[in-house]
Amino acid sequence: MTHGEDVLASAGWYQGRDVESEALSAVFRAVALVEPAPGASPWVLFPAAEQALRTFHGLRSRPVGPGHEVAPTGWVIDPVVARHAGHPLSRLAESTGSRLFPLGRTDADAILAVDEEGRLFSIDHGGQWQLGATVREGLAALAEGRAPHRIAARQWAWTLSSPNGEPLVDVIRTALVAVYVLHHRQVFSARHLRLTVTPLRGIAPVALDRTVPLPGGSLEESAVPLAAKMEALIEAEGVTTRGAELKVEVPAPRNATAPHVSVSCAVRTGHLAKVPAAVELCLAAGAGASVGRLRTAVHACFDDLARHAQRLSP
Template structure:
């Protein structure tokens, strides 16, 4: 079974991804760098298996895209937690609403949004407009990002609707 639609796989391969890709050196250094940061309130990022697995396969991928997508403009993004501005307190607060821990995964746009993964492997985007559910796993989230599909907005109660007609414009 194919993990990605062909257009998504092409974009990811052009960015350096391949089946079975494992970037151990990059992941270890990146996780160390990110977990050493402490927010003013004392919050820190803690890595967990879902984050480590996602970064092993997709870490250090930089997708340079710009143009129309299915519903949204396709923006560049990077799977590199070291590029994420300090956000431990923000992810900690969002994680409380979801009932899970979060770890930064990368950025979207020109530092417009923070990409984060939770302990279950679900991926979210946090920007000035709110929090958005990108997918149940990293491949689904990458498909959302590459194709410009409208993701559902996460409500204040930590839930979202997967019904496309209820998706709020991003």
């Protein structure tokens, strides 16, 4: 056994533990005692939550030792003590795309919850955290003082040169690289690009905001036709691009769901008055994209885009 599992055993856990009647009674009390709150959804027990409660309900752990990476934390597994956490858990569930059920609390008064994939999460004043890929792993991590993984939105940006001296074409070519990377890493397959033109001077915040469908065929052959189409849109609106920011975004398709919908790439130029030809590539991902398989995919996208940016760095 690891030290964390020793602590779990000391708390009363053992292989095959099943306290079905006590766990389901606690679930009933947690659901029945929740005070109605506007906008809060009622608790719904799903298989992963039932299994976690039948295995760990009623256990209580106290911190022992200095901890490996952070101070160890004690906890109690009882959904009743976390039953009022509807709003914060609903917000976390919305970002991850996976329902949550209250599991208990830590000695530091952090909420513990399990999602439909059996992962253990906590919410405290410092933010949202994934403690483990399983409840057992997460509880052991608390007992051992293992650092949790923060669930938070991230953004990365790179500055590229404009090799062709044609700002819009260069922006579109880079955006198409992002389209390929997002598809290749199985984040999503983009269906359109979003063009915005924002004057750097004047009172209009956005002069043009249009969605342009991606044509079929090779992405490499799409840059020039897309540039021509976007230039026509700009001219039709009577917009001048001199002294303006051009941005082409690669958003998730309309049928995308959380957390994939929170991922996007954007490429812009003209945003720096001193270096108007500079091109900026940005990758953004919401909090829900910082856990599970999507987290791995987003980091792979980061590596791919970073290599592309390095080849075109000024």
